[in-house]
Amino acid sequence: MGTVIFDLDGTLADTSGDLIAAANACFRGLGLGDLLDPARDAGTALRGGRAMLKLGFSRVDGYGDEDIDGQYQTLLDAYAQDIDTHTVMYPGAMEAVEVLKSNGFKVGIATNKPEGLAHILLTRLGVRDAFGSLVGADTLTVKKPDPEHLFEAVLQAGGDPAMCCLVGDTATDRNTALAAGVASILVTFGPSGEDMAALNPEVLLDHFDDLPSVVERLFR
Template sequence: MMKNDPGTVVFDLDGTLADTAADLIAAANACFRARGLGDLLDARHDTGIAFHGGRAMLRAGYGRAGADRLIPPGAEDEDYPRLLAFYDGCIARSTTLYPGVTAALEALAADGFILSVCTNKPGALAEKLLRALGIRDRFAAMVAADTLPVRKPDPRCYAAAVERAGGTVARSFLVGDTETDLRTARASGVRVALVGFGPEGDGVARLAPDAVLAGFEALPALARGWLRPLG
């Protein structure tokens, strides 16, 4: 462990820092419309599907197309790059940061903590979104879906997000919103706080994380408690 390591807070992106569901679903629906299937996902009711990724949205939509609408073999592989292209064009149209994100990041930085991002979003899209939201410069590093040959919940992704930011895994924790984030933290041997304001609300408590965040205003104090100064 490095001396004077201030501690690192690692964030998931979609569903944790920002509510991206509407723009993700719009991109999936564009793929469905291109096949003559209409809008198969709903921006209000299918947010949980959206936060599981593009392929999950495509599979869910195909499953709703109806037995009379034949989905050709390989449709998911064909439509996934199209979905990413559609999404690139509307990446921050409806997306917003969750309340309190900016203030929490400022408070964590003022306390000296290192901040990083570990996401299963493709890197170019994650970079573009964080810049559009005005918070990219808050993070010392980012590891995305295509940064390494593996993705979350593989602990190598988390370790890279911490170490590339200049921290050590032993003095870090993860903030996320899904079971994937919880599994990432458990595989990495670190604590995890899941947000209680995503699609599942405080139902994420069923996953037994180390903490459930009711709002970002609680995060700085949590970080101080979990990453006490060395010595």
């Protein structure tokens, strides 16, 4: 059977609220107040810490790339302290994972979140042991969209890189799958869901309830 690899932020879980809070903690520390809005800026949050800092600093004068570099570790520290206050798994995510496993598929995670933070979050959410692998941004010397990042997640899960697919929510996930020569399944229920169709994935997923049957068709 094949291996299903999941992105984490915006795919398995909505982590945007805690990410935005961490970025705003940085801005408040500089006396700038909360520069990001949890609802309006959720899509940027799921593109990572530097993207949030860049967006926030773009809304005030006098800040540039050196300030992004200077605040990045502060953001990571703030996020680690409050990593699961607002984060929730998307409906049906873990149920779909368990069905896939019962059907003989291996499952793992390839995320551009630092591995340590991803491990802490998944552990606190009580789902870390459900996945056969966890490859983060700093696990290897490369990260998504480099296909080796995906392949490492497959290998750690005990699968064959030639028989895998990637479930994600961004152009990075789509480009990773393209580079790897495998199918991508992009979810439409995240903050950037309306943008997924333009990326022309093999599958658009509206709800995790449909994932097991979709995967069966892809590997048939």
